[in-house]
Amino acid sequence: MMFKRLTGALIGATLALPAVVSTASAYELVIPSLDYRTGPYAPNGIPFANGYHDYLMMLNERDGGIEGVKVKLVQCExxxxxxQGVECYEKTKDTPPSRALVYQPLSTGITYQIIPKASVDKIPVHSMGYGRTSAANGKVFEWIFNFPATYWDQAAVLVKYIGEKEGGMDKLKGKKIALVYHNSAYGKEPIRTLEKAAEKFGFELMLLAVDHPGQEQKATWLQIRRERPDWVLMWGWGVMNQVAIKEASSIRYPMDHFIGVWWSGSENDVLPAGDGAHGYLSGAFHAPGDNFPAHDDIKKHVYDKGKAQGERDRIGEVLYNRGLIAAVYASEAIRNAMKIHKTKEITPAMMRDGIESLDLTEARLKELGLPGFTIPVKITCANHAGPRKVALQQWDAKAKKWSFVTDYYDTMNDIVDPLIQEDSAQYAKENNIKPRDC
Amino acid sequence: MFYREAGQFKTSYIADQSILPIAQDRVFVFGFMAVAFLGVPWFIDSYWANAIFVPFLAYALAAIGLNLLTGYCGQVSLGTGGFMAVGAFATFKLITLFPDLNLIIVILLSGAITAAVGVLFGIPSLRIKGFYLAVATLAAQFFLVWLFNKVGWFFNYSPTGQITMPSVEMFGVLVTGPSASPAARYLFCLGFVVLFALAAKNIVRGRVGRSWMAIRDMDIAAELIGIRPLAAKLSAFAVSSFYIGMAGALYFGVWLGSAEPIEAFGVEQSFLVLFMIIIGGLGSILGSVLGAAFMTLMPIFLKNFMVDGLAVEVVTAKHVEITLMGVLIVFFLIVEPHGLARMWQILKEKLRLWPFPY
Incomplete structure (x- = not known):
């Protein structure tokens, strides 16, 4: 009996599968959110997804959407x-009524996967500080954006910081810098930049790969203990971060000489190592903490109304704020697109124009309740990577807080720009793309 | 009532040996093929092609390949992911070195290259058996993935180690790359799977397949009746790897379009294909296809059912999906340890007696 009912339900579901649920007739802005709250990367995926969700829900609750048009957030795990990312992309891309306006997959692997697909489907992709670095060249990558800075900019800035600490770039000569990286497209991104920098400044680069999912790093850190590099950089994600920081503290590697990419610098990466993580550094492009007016609005309009997906005391974590700023970029680009095309019913193509002429000034950030939260961003047709500035933040294990220890550094254009030109030219050649004039 | 072969007389050996001796089966299979080839392409959209049919077909081909080796010849292999990687990287290298080569030839060549690699890693099977062989093939898995991740020549020195499939035309229609139409991708994969499933079915019915089964059932007895274990085992590795290599080529070339070795061809891949043939039925071509369908489509179906049908929260749905997949696998194996193919067979027998079972 039970089985019969179950089979009945399953058959019913099969028939219902292709049917699209259409509810309100009013126009909605579809924003797909490809999150990951399961698997070895969930510790990092959850706060980001919460921040993204909460900010857009806050707009819906507080302002009735963006310029009065509700946001329809379509989540997919x-x-x-x-x-699974490809499946999610295919599933969400044509969601009515507006189709998917922008993808922010928070995964370099998925970004690589959807770059060619989205370019054909004419849907913009904003891989915010991840994905394919050469997408910075908007002449070739019409639909792909990666502002506010790329992996290569970050690698360059980290070298710059090390040079500063050593007392000048010329002091880098003969130093040994190790890169502990996730053995995937993501982790390999900075290698070429670091190799160029090593050539230019004469330091020795040591490459140490960590395989997915990154729980096994004993051998890696044994090697670091033996070779004693002067600095260790890390391109890690998910549980790999926590394990690396714990291993580093257990071999007593000086934490203030251990710098993570901005994807390796959030609370859940350092907390498991306890006091051992004190002084660990990471890249950053926005402030940590929940002391901004926008956070108050989120608490009031989302958490107090019981519409949140996360926990209240985790608002303001680094990756939560990163999800939030991603949602800010998306919503501001939508506003911009509405202004340009003088309609509230925008399409993915209009959204692209909105992102391409996005100009998020400090004054506007202040209006949004995020004064001094991040660097102003201005996107142009040729430059899809925006300001390309990176700061460093440091972990204080006693106060359990991240805080900025430097100002925003500029990238090293002499190293990074030729690499971007070279890689984007190769992509254009492989895919028969004629670079746009702009 | 409807499914009964009474009155169907076979008057020749050819008729007696046909794959589908019962007329109703023939009608069903040909009807099914007609729908698959002529009906589906009209309705298929990019979601159905890229998320459902193409991955299913690629995995079905891989499962057939592994079933030839494990189900028919009894050699347990955990190297499937690695062999799929060989097929994928061979396709990538061939298509970038010879852009004008026909894609069908490229995929066949990739299969042949994988077959050679498979034979190489099959050599230990002459000395070691069972679980020990599984460990030896596991070494192949890790070695091959490491190789493709390490040596720049294989991925044309791309900075991220990713390989990307260029857009390739067949008879004026794009079948790979982002602009290829869903129907073209689907038909291309379907053609390969149907053709090679038929070939596999005939191989296992013939002398070669019988020698594999003899080795599987008892290798000493097989040797005594004159089957050479060397030839039988290595041919099983070769044919199996040929299939898996082609599956890897379709998986990378037609479905994903770009891949990085560790994630796309990791050990999870090997286990997934092994589970497919265990659930589908060891020693059955139909079972491979059913197993592939179960393992690739069931999670997507469960997810869509829960998220779209029942409006469950996405993350809860994911957790339930993982649990439910496990439960279903255990359930099916308890109900029928010989897999879905055996279930299908029982169903057919019941149908013959219906509506008067005794």
Whole structure:
């Protein structure tokens, strides 16, 4: 009996599968959110997804959407797996009424996967500080954006910081810098930049790969203990971060000489190592903490109304804020697109124009309740990477807080720009793309 | 009532040996093929092609390949992911070195290259058996993935180690790359799977397949009746790897379009294909296809059912999906340890007696 009912329900579901649920007739802005709250990358995926969700829900609750048009957030679980990411992309891209306006998959692997697809489907992709670095060249990558800075900019800035600490770039000569990286497209991104920098400044680069999912790093850190590099950089994600920081503290590697990419610098990466993580550094492009007016609005309009997906005391974590700023970029680009095209019913193509002429000034950030939260961003047709500035933040294990220890550094254009030109030219050649004039 | 072969007489050996001796089966299979080839392409959209049919077909081909080796010849292999990687990287290298080569030839060549690699890693099977062989093939898995991740020549020195499939035309229609139409991708994969499933079915019915089964059932007895274990085992590795290599080529070339070795061809891949043939039925071509369908489509179906049908929260749905997949696998194996193919067979027998079972 039970089985019969179950089979009945399953058959019913099969029939219902292709049917699209259409509810309100009013126009809605579809924003797909490819999150991952399961698997080895969930510790990092969850706060980001919460921040993204909460900010857009706050707009819906407080302002009735963006310029009065509700946001329809379509969530899809990818588990940080490219195959599931493809399924999610295919599933969400044509969601009515507006189709998917922008993708922010928070995965370099999925970004690589959807770059060619989205360019054909004419849907913009904003891989915010991840994905394919050469997408910075808007002449070739018409639909792909990666502002506010790329991996290569970040690698360059980290070298700059090390040079500063050593007392000048010329002091880098003969130093040994190790890169501990996730053995995937993501982790390999900075290698070429670091190799160029090593050539230019004469330091020795040591490459140490960590395989997915990154729980096994004993051998890596044994090697670091033996070779004693002067500095260690890390391109890690998910549980790999926590394990690396714990291993580093257990071999007593000086934490203030251990710098993570901005994807390796959030609370859940350092907390498991306890006091051992004190002094650990990471890249950053926005402030940590929940002391901004926008956070108060989120608490009031989302958490107090019981519409939140996360926990209240985790608002303001680094990755929560990163999800929030991603949602800010998306919503501001939508506003911009509405202004340009003088309609509230925008399409993905209009959204692209909105992102391409996005100009998020400090004054506007203040209006949004985020004064001094991040650097102003101005996107142009040729430059899809924006300001390309990176700061460093440091972990204080006693206060359990991240805080900025430097100002925003500029990238090293002499190293990074030729690499971007070279890689984007190769992509254009492989895919028969004629670079746009701009 | 409807499914009964009474009155169907076979008057020749050819008729007696046909794959589908019962007329109703023939009608069903040909009807099914007609729908698959002529009906589906009209309705298929990019979601159905890229998320459902193409991955299913690629995995079905891989499962057939592994079933030839494990189900028919009894050699347990955990190297499937690695062999799929060989097929994918061979396709990538061939298509970038010879852009004008026909894609079908490229995929066949990739299969042949994988077959050679498979034979190489099959050599230990002459000395070691069972679980020990599984460990030896596991070494192949890790070695191959490491190789493709390490040596720049294989991925044309791309900075991220990713390989990307260029857009390739067949008879004026794009079948790979982002602009390829869903129907073209689907038909291309379907053609390969149907053709090679038929070939596999015939191989296992013939002398070669029988020698594999003899080795599987008892290798000493097989040797005594004159089957050479060397030839039988290595041919099983070769044919199996040929299939898996082609599956890897379709998986990378037609479905994903770009891949990085560790994630796309990791050990999870090997286990997934092994589970497919265990659930589908060891030693059955139909079972491979059913198993592939179960393992690739069931999670997507469960997810869509829960998220769209029942409006469950996405993350809860994911957790339930993982649990439910496990439960279903255990359930099916308890109900029928010989897999879905055996279930299908029982169903057919019941149908023959229906509506008067005794």
């Amino acid at each position: 990818t588990a940080y797996n490219t195959k």
